[in-house]
């Protein structure tokens with residue numbers, strides 16, 4: 230099976246759907262000839278044509294609005310927002326338009342669009358190249374939100390997202406593009422080569438949206454994670470020497486509640502981790518769901534380990550990032566309760 | 567630059583004049599002779615000067631002479647100050663890129679080839695006028711004699727960084743220098759500048775605002791909000807569009823440059839709109855001076871397209887060889903702003919190669935000294951940093967309890 234890093238897996242997913250569906254087209258800033266600032270669309274314009282993979286003007290509102298219009302015509306646009314931090318100008322088109330199109334028209338119109346965007350920190354991008362805005366969109370009725378944690382999932386989930394008839398936000402953990410980063414920023418950079426999840430079929434396959442995956446089975450506590458934090462959670466579990474069950478949510482909306490509750494019923498303890506700011510983050514929703522559904526199984530309060538409630542500071546990236554030391558500390562703490 | 571449309575029933579996707587592997591080619595660019603555009607009185611009706619949005623204000627000709635009635639007739643002293651600020655900006659940029667390559671900071675953005683856009687404008691504006699720049703107008707700070715040490719400290723996020731390590735390199739801010747905080751989100755400053763100018767008008771304040779935006783970012787909504795507000799309220803603001811031909815890998819056609827000029831954007835809003843040779847120090851100075859006098863005299867806003875070329879990569883993260891021929895910068899028909907002003911000064915008899923070499927050496931020595939000084943105060947990777955706990959400050963004026971708790975948790 231071919232070995233791919235996450236960029237190559239995303240590129241392969243886009244290549245597959247461009248080939249399988251004439252209605253799929255890709256546009257965004259610098260995605261055409263150049264192939265995107267992170268190279269996700271490299272070579273796709275040459276292969277599929279300039280009118281199926283092309284550069285867009287620098288207006289995120291315009292990009293998403295055009296996608297909504299193309300979707301209304303019958304196309305299946307996949308757009309790239311260069312950094313998740315730059316999605317905000319498009320929020321009106323996403324929240325007021327794409328998200329509600331099916332509902333407000335009783336199913337007469339819909340928005341089968343996919344918005345891909347790199348998110349998260351770890352590259353010294355400061356406050357405008359590091360944010361994790363997923364919680365803003367999971368709060369909106371009508372938007373699906375997907376966040377992969379490895380090349381194999383990225384390809385299958387992206388194909389499923391594109392083929393889905395509802396609008397999907399597909400946030401790509403940019404710090405995982407080239408390797409499985411576990412938060413140890415001071416250690417040598419790892420590549421995906423040799424990692425089991427870098428074995429990615431060349432052909433078209435889907436991973437159903439709304440299905441979590443157990444990244445590490447365990448008995449002592451449940452840790453809910455997605456994106457980069459899956460790898461941080463795995464490292465922290467090992468470093469704390471505790472038998473943690475790490476669940477990689479993969480899709481935030483729709484959420485695989487069943488896998489979560491089955492695990493927490495078993496372990497009786499739950500920690501939620503994410504890189505996004507804490508207050509009103511997706512972790513708050515997860516914590517609420519766990520206490521609603523597993524209250525009588527819980528032996529300790531649900532804990533959260535997250536980014537702080539500040540903008541992402543350039544020089545203090547690693548003090549901000551909820552790395553393995555912080556997560557391991559939470560593991561030790563919850564185990565003692 | 568304008569191309570005929572022959573799409574039939576297909577989607578038109580613009581492509582630039584050349585790509586890597588082909589020869590740089592600017593033949594399609596129509597470059598009017600220096601001095602060929604007349605300078606209207608500052609109180610002119612915008613409608614009467616529509617054609618200025620489609621021509622090109624140029625002063626310095628191919629021989630280095632200043633020609634035509636846009637010549638601002640500056641003294642040799644002023645010109646030498648301008649030349650030095652442009653040279654200093656370029657030397658500073660080069661040193662910061664080297665520091666980035668050595669791992670002393672994360673990122674850098676040069677303004678090479680575009681120094682006149684910022685330096686000449688800063689010199690034509692009053693020191694008290696308020697600038698709303700992009701990340702490529704560091705020349706404003708240099709021309710306003712803002713200490714390079716302060717700029718470097720920001721680039722290194724070191725212990726003396728006035729922004730406390732919070733911003734990416736080059737996202738400067740200086741209230742004292744009249745230099746508004748750089749966002750990172752393109753275009754936001756443009757409409758904010760109009761708001762500042764409206765507020766100044768409310769107070770009958772003689773200060774005006776000036777804003778800059780890249781041609782790529784004119785596609786953002788903020789650009790259009792700015793023109794709307796400027797036009798509706800006749801705000802005393804100068805709206806500059808820096809058309810350096812490229813927005814990362816996207817050529818100006820992706821921002822609409824195939825069909826008309828960027829200056830022409832202003833015509834539809836009833837703004838007096840000038841298209842100016844951005845590599846011509848005298849032309850940039852004269853156009854800014856014209857617009858500033860006009861705004862200060864109560865005749866409202868103006869728009870200026872500065873026609874220039876991004877001579878180097880977008881940033882240290884970029885490799886322009888992947889999307890444009892390497893020979894393009896050398897082939898740029900409007901030359902280099904430093905070389906052109908130098909040639910003009912020599913032509914006037916006010917300068918020579920020896921003095922130029924001396925000035926360059928002096929600028930390099932200065933930048934080297936300040937660089938060492940700044941590095942002693944810390945760099946991103948080593949040495950002193952701002953206080954870590956300070957990352958929780960300034961989220962709000964007063965730190966609320968939940969941030970106090972998080973700060974204590976972090977420091978545990």
Ligand SMILES: Cc1ncc(C[n+]2csc(CCOP(=O)(O)OP(=O)(O)O)c2C)c(N)n1
Nearest residue numbers: 315702750751752780781782783812813814
């Ligand atoms: C809202 C937003 N979208 C996208 C970006 C990413 N980005 C940074 S610079 C840039 C190109 C800007 O080009 P232009 O406006 O022409 O200015 P130049 O860099 O050429 O000076 C892009 C797309 C951003 N910073 N902000």
